[in-house]
Amino acid sequence: xxxxxxxxxxxxxxxxxxxxxxxxxxxxxxxxxxxxxxxxxxxxxxxxxxxxxxxxxxxxxxxxxxxxxxxxxxxxxxxxxxxxxxxxxxxxxxxxxxxxxxxxxxxxx
Numbered sequence: 001x002x003x004x005x006x007x008x009x010x011x012x013x014x015x016x017x018x019x020x021x022x023x024x025x026x027x028x029x030x031x032x033x034x035x036x037x038x039x040x041x042x043x044x045x046x047x048x049x050x051x052x053x054x055x056x057x058x059x060x061x062x063x064x065x066x067x068x069x070x071x072x073x074x075x076x077x078x079x080x081x082x083x084x085x086x087x088x089x090x091x092x093x094x095x096x097x098x099x100x101x102x103x104x105x106x107x108x109x
Contacts, residue, residue: 004076011071015064019089022060026096029053030103047107054100061093
């Protein structure tokens, strides 16, 4: 059995990593799409790279919320801390997802 302190650190780590990666993918998806098209594999149009990065970004925000919910249910995180995390993830996720969906909609025309 993993110690309680170690469980807390593991949940914090995964929540922060998911939130950071989702934000980076959401904000810099357009640049990533151009990079992948020009440097990695040019046979795929960059709009498809952007679509995939937007979907992954939104999915990672949802996974972050799910991790906070699981940690709160297992009483790994206190109710106060989990509500703060949920609020921050929701606000950051909402605005980042709105931005990435706006950029994706402009690309799709």
